Structure formats: C-alpha cells, structure tokens
Amino acid sequence: MIRTIAVIGAGTMGHGIAHTFSRHGYQVNLYEPFEAVRVAAPEKIRSELQFMVDEGYITSADLETGMSNITMYDDLEAAAKEADYVIEACPEKMQLKQELFAQLDKICKPTTVFATNTSSLKLSEMIAQLPPERQALCMVSHWYNPAYLIPIAELSKFGNMPEEVFQEVYELYVACEKQPVRVLKDITGMVANRILHAQARECFYLAEIGAASPEDIDKALKYGPCFRNATTGMLEVADMGGLDVWLAAEDNMFPALCNSDQACSAMRELVEAGHLGIKTGQGFFSYPEERQAQAQTEFYKRLIVQLKASKQYI
Numbered sequence: 001m002i003r004t005i006a007v008i009g010a011g012t013m014g015h016g017i018a019h020t021f022s023r024h025g026y027q028v029n030l031y032e033p034f035e036a037v038r039v040a041a042p043e044k045i046r047s048e049l050q051f052m053v054d055e056g057y058i059t060s061a062d063l064e065t066g067m068s069n070i071t072m073y074d075d076l077e078a079a080a081k082e083a084d085y086v087i088e089a090c091p092e093k094m095q096l097k098q099e100l101f102a103q104l105d106k107i108c109k110p111t112t113v114f115a116t117n118t119s120s121l122k123l124s125e126m127i128a129q130l131p132p133e134r135q136a137l138c139m140v141s142h143w144y145n146p147a148y149l150i151p152i153a154e155l156s157k158f159g160n161m162p163e164e165v166f167q168e169v170y171e172l173y174v175a176c177e178k179q180p181v182r183v184l185k186d187i188t189g190m191v192a193n194r195i196l197h198a199q200a201r202e203c204f205y206l207a208e209i210g211a212a213s214p215e216d217i218d219k220a221l222k223y224g225p226c227f228r229n230a231t232t233g234m235l236e237v238a239d240m241g242g243l244d245v246w247l248a249a250e251d252n253m254f255p256a257l258c259n260s261d262q263a264c265s266a267m268r269e270l271v272e273a274g275h276l277g278i279k280t281g282q283g284f285f286s287y288p289e290e291r292q293a294q295a296q297t298e299f300y301k302r303l304i305v306q307l308k309a310s311k312q313y314i
C-alpha cells in the first residue's frame, strides 16, 4: 500500500507533484539538491495552495494538510529510504536519471515503485541497468504543467509491471483527483503531448502564413475544437459527426495541413530574436512589464475555472 511518497527535484514540476499528493493525505518527502530551490519551495507551495483556497477550490484545512504532510530533504537516502513510491522530476537528461535510479535502487525497499516524469526519454533505456526485479516496478508517470491544476497523469503500462502494482499506482492517482491515462506503447511523447504538438504545429503554421491574426487563431481553438473536445474527446466527436463525413473531410484536408518535421520557422525567428513569450515580454503577443504578473495569474485562474468545470463533465 502506498503511504509515503518521495518526490525527487522541487523545480517546476516536482513541487506541484509534491503538494498534490500531500494535500490528499500522503506523506511526501521532497528532495532537492540545490539549496536556493529547496529553501524557496515551501513558500512557493504555500502560495499555490493559498491560491486554490482563494479561488474556492480547496479549504484552508486542505492547505494545512498539504503543508504538514511535506518534509523537505537535502539528503536523497533520508528522503527515499521509507518511500513506497518514488517519482523523479529532475532535469530531462538520460544519464542523470539513469544514475539517480541506480542510486535509488540501493537506497529503497525492494517493493518501492520508481516513476519518472520524463516528457521525452525512453523508460526502457532509463532503467536498462537496474536488476530485472526493479525494472518490473518502474514506470513513467507523466504530469502536465502546472502539475497541481491539470488533471491528466499518463501512466505507462508497457507490460513490464505486475497488474496489481500498476493498479495500486492507478488508484493512488484517482485518490488524488487525477485522471490517469494508461499508455500501452513506449512511444515518444506518450499520448497527450503527441496530440498537443500535432495541434500546435497547425496553429503556429496558420500564424506563420497569416491565415488569421494570433488572437483569432487562439479564439478559433478555444471556441471551436477545444470547446467541444473539453467535454467530448476527438474519437467520440468523430463518431457523433459520422465517420463517413470525417473520412471525406480528412482526405480533402490532410494534403493541405502543415506536415513539417521541424518546429515552425515563425517560432524559430521569434526565439532567435529573443522573444520567448511572457518571460521576455514578447512572444506571439506582447506582455508589457506592468501586465506580466496579472497575465500569469489570469492564466492560472482560467485553469481553476476549467478544473472546477471538469467536475461537471458527464
């Protein structure tokens, strides 16, 4: 039974993963080697939980539960030795993750499940040097950013893990109000990011050729495909419309769609000019300095609106 969870790395993803588990009653040991990140983490976590309280999503008692169930560690062994489930959210470097798992294999109990939050690295390569018994307890558990607001968690079910172990992890995520997705093949980007980037490629291309203004491309997405897809997935939408209709549309549309195997050149030009989005004040849109904090907060508020709405999906 999973009671104690070690989260490795308290960066963008790790701190949010940690307080999602802790808020739902799990004991979380959060390991972070870099002092500045480690010292800042509790305040960052508290402010995100407070935001959820202010937006009426959780109670002050939930906030206190979330805070009291997290312990920060600067020592990997102390953080991981009692853990039933370890999830790593350290930088996306194969060698670093391989070495980390090798270390954890020596530290952890034989029954501890190891998870990686990798976005793009192969699980099989990451765990190749581990003994077979441990490989059978390794998985990808892929969260979306911000981890505490986006419900999806993609869980690998690649056939290396006993069914009852997978099921226990699946239930852990359900208990934390996540919507776990079983990913059956070890493919780059798992499922959600493949869908995301297919859609993103077309949006960026439409911006590049000036098919519509950036505002209108985003408006088309929000009030068109994504409006429908928020409640009804793509495959079901196709069934509702009629597969004969979709077949004809795809035969007509596919030759016209962007099929570039490189990132969009409009985006490349922006990046080369130092326009990285909100963090530099300019991306597809402009973010004057005095509006940056507000724009960021509005983004998170919209995610809470959607998180609340998702509870009503039927």
Ligand SMILES: NC(=O)c1ccc[n+]([C@@H]2O[C@H](COP(=O)([O-])OP(=O)(O)OC[C@H]3O[C@@H](n4cnc5c(N)ncnc54)[C@H](O)[C@@H]3O)[C@@H](O)[C@H]2O)c1
Binding pocket: 008, 009, 010, 011, 012, 013, 014, 031, 032, 033, 034, 037, 088, 089, 090, 091, 092, 093, 096, 100, 117, 118, 119, 120, 142, 143, 144, 145
């Ligand atoms: N940022 C995203 O949108 C996102 C989304 C999904 C998955 N991911 C994946 O999650 C993982 C973490 O990404 P992130 O964006 O949180 O990165 P990050 O750089 O924000 O955080 C990584 C943290 O790990 C710490 N760290 C560095 N070396 C370490 C070590 N040897 N052991 C333990 N911790 C170490 C760093 O100090 C840092 O705090 C990556 O694999 C990434 O691909 C990121």
